Amino acid sequence: MNRSQAKLTAGIDWPIFGMYLALVFIGFLAIFAAEYREGDHVIQNLLSQNKNWARQVLWFGVSIVLATGIWLTDSKFFTATANLFYAFGILLLLVVLAIGTGVKGSNSWLELGGFRFQPAEFTKLCTCLALAKYLSAMETDFTKLRSRLIAVGMVMFPLGIIILQDETGLALVYLAFFLVMYREGLPGVLLVIAFSGIVLVLSALLVDKFILLYIFTGVAAVVIYFNRYQIRRKKSRLVTIIAIWAFCASFVMYVVPFVFTNVLKDYQVRRIYVMLGQENDPKATYNTRQSMIAIGSGGFWGKGYLKGTQTRFDFVPEQSTDFIFCTIGEDFGFVGSLIFLGIYVSLLLRIIFIAERQRSTFSRVYAYGVASIIFFHLAINIMMTIGLAPVIGIPLPLVSYGGSSLMTFTMLIFIMLRLDADRQMVLR
């Protein structure tokens, strides 16, 4: 490793690196704003590490060390050890499931000598690497059902374990990999089905199930009527229609009520109803309402940095982690939020651009994985702060306070940058 200074940064994608720094810095500012009170001793707090923002500085330092390490590692290392990463990640998840420490109702934390660590964050990276490895393997033919099932299984396995750890929010992020698989050839109709599924669930929650049953039956009858000539020729068409009708009906009549009463936790059900505007219990809607008040009261230009009353006086819960966007929305207003989202969108589009310029499938799949994960986090996190999604606790990448999260996303991005820098070297 006797590269010169000039060569050390050779091949790095500066836009991504710049946006990475910008987001971490904004995150630091927001965490600081969420916690800082007039009269606090900044230096003292920094040294004694008793504030989230001070710890975030430490985590950033650790992340930079990690990033440097990754940057100095040969990119072949990641392709070679992808499956090992995955195995290690799954192992960690299982260990946590067995001996995990409870933080706020979930058992997804691992205590390591005073530091708490959330493997579910880290496993995203492992899954991303493993999926890239599998899809880029010579023997994988992703047009085959078997390959698709294996790929889906690789994603669903950690997802299942994380659900068992009561981290539904983190688990849902793994669905982001379907976007990657779609890019790699998974039939588009799956996206349509997934979308229909969401609509079906929502309507099952919003509309009385018997009314839905009548509607389905009516629609089926109409469809059968208009297809009566085709059906006369081809009986299987009738079977298909009736099967779809039966599926929808039983889904609405039995599956959704069953899931809501037996699978989901009470608080999760309530959060979903809150998001749909069906629940008026002030206790249940408190977080969302306070968060919307914080963001809404920011107005067009914002209240100014450190001037937000909602965040300064702790009206918004979890404001340095899950609800960090409130601080940005309140202090910097619509304009600030727009610029902030602009940075994110640029980052996402830049990652997709990088993905598409890769010669190796591994790098492309991996980069798409990074984009999808960041996108899922961003969309769900911000939507829950503005009342468009139920409150499921997932952090805003690079911005929310949290060591596990910041390190995971740093590693995700820098592995991608390393792969990108080496894109000319090999064609795998």
Added chain:
Amino acid sequence: MSVFNQSRKRVIQFIMLGTVLVIVARLFFLQVVETKYSKLADANAHLRKVIYPSRGIVYDRHGRAVMRNEALYDLMVTPINVKNIDTAYMCEILEIEKEEFLRRIQVARNREGPRRPSVFANLLSPDMYGRLQESMYLFQPGFELVQRPVRSYPYGVGANFLGYISEISPGMLGDTSGKYNSYQQGDYIGMTGLERTYENILMGQRGIQYLVKDNLNRPQGSLEGGIFDTAAIAGKNLRLALDIELQVLGEKMMAGKIGSIVAIDPQTGGILTMVSGPTFDPNLLSGSYRARNLGILFTDTVKPMLNRAIQAAYPPGSTFKPITGLIALDEGVITPDFGFNCRGGYGLCGRFSRCMHSNPGHAANMRAALANSCNSYFMHLYRLSVDSKKWGSTKLGQAKWVEYLNAMGMGRRIGIDIPSEAGGVVPDTARMNRVYNNVWNSCSEMYVGMGQGQLILTPLQLANAMAIIANRGHYYIPHFVESIDNDNSGILKKFKEKQTVAHISPESFSSVILGMEDVVTHGTARKAQIDGIAVCGKTGTAENKARINGKVVQLKDHSLFVGFAPKDNPKIAIAVVVENAGFGGTYAVPIARVLMEKYLNDTISVKGKPYLTEMLKTNTFSAEIKNKSKLDSLNSVNYAGAEGAVIMRKILGQ
């Protein structure tokens, strides 16, 4: 593969951009279109705290505080901090049950939430406060004692006109006229008496402090360094014409009697004393047992909450005669030398109405008729007044006569500066038409000439009539407040204006006044003689009837006295009414005498003392009232504060 899936890159970009656009649209709605969120954030974070100034103090004419402020203590609780305390001990101190203790904690929790203090027990009695103070360390930090200013009355007198404050009622808060806009629930407001009339002055100006608060409603400091705050300004002090020593004396003398005393300084219209008997210690309505006491006082059979000086009206009886004479003189229907040949009754209206005297010449002129209190003479004067040819008809004459009464403040509210004043009843033509079915003449109500019949007046109106005679024809609207410290609102201006009602020559006046002087020197009011002072007066022994169980029953006569002194340059005009007591000379005169002597000489002579001690002892309550009324037991607790007792000891020379 890569090329094949190029279009899918577009789909993924589309999904991402679409999602972000949805977010941006929502943000635009929340932050730019919808304005309620910034209001909600302010409501969240701003705490508007009202700072209550202390109420104005009320002083008597010599600068002695008769109503001031005193600190009592409330026990406040912050429910979340209540842990590991000796509940049983606290319950024992507060004299409550465990259930009540838990209930109050719950109430506090519901009212202010678990983290903010709210009242657990208000206005602790001195005993409870003392015991709590000693053991407070046992109950902290969940409980604390907080000072609260309440009204206190060092002399323990004047309840009826000083009035009381109480929490503003929902009815007042719902008032749409905007009068109570600056009040909010829980605020105190003057309900009666001076507290009510001068509410805006006594209240002062509330201060408002804007604080910022956190999510647990805890104040976190002032908003923007306090630039939106307004300071509280203490209420202004009132200075009364009242002489607190007269008030103490009067209330003590009226303790066992139903009735009233009003004394006015004729030269200013200032009220020197206003007593409604029997009354109560105003301290009863500001301490720990306020609610209980208020209930007892409102329902007591002697109606101590009623201010009889302005709210009760009595037939004036003979005390009205100087006024009948005055009107006849002013109208010019007679001269002071007019005489009436009274032979022990009045027969000019068909039937013969007997009167006291029959000796010839007892009504030879105005002075003699007054001194001898000749009923016939004054009934005749009334008839002459209303029948006089100059009015055209008896009805017009009656209207003119009533006009005189109104001008003197009778049959209407005079306009004293405390609320709930009654106007009395005078026989105006509308009333006469109603009572006599439109067919009446001067004989129909000739008894009003001697102060009976369709005529009832309040003690205030009687006292004011005396001020008019003392002033030889004018008066000032009777009022308590002579001046307000640092006030230039002009609210007292109407009390400084001279009200002229009669235009008779000093000679005509002197006939009435000399007659009244004769009443004192050798008439029915001889007990009112004070050495070295020419006292003028007139007694009254008024017949009165009441409807009891549907039957009209003649009750024992009211004892009345009106008068003023000294004759020249008068300083005090007084009216005393003792209900159902008997002759005017027996009760009303000695009471008036003691007060006049005290006011004019600042002491009570050896001659006057027996009257005082006798009046302090006398109880004119009927047996029934004595049984029913709980007032004595209530007052005996602490009636007339320490200062009042000092005054009584000083006067009695003990």
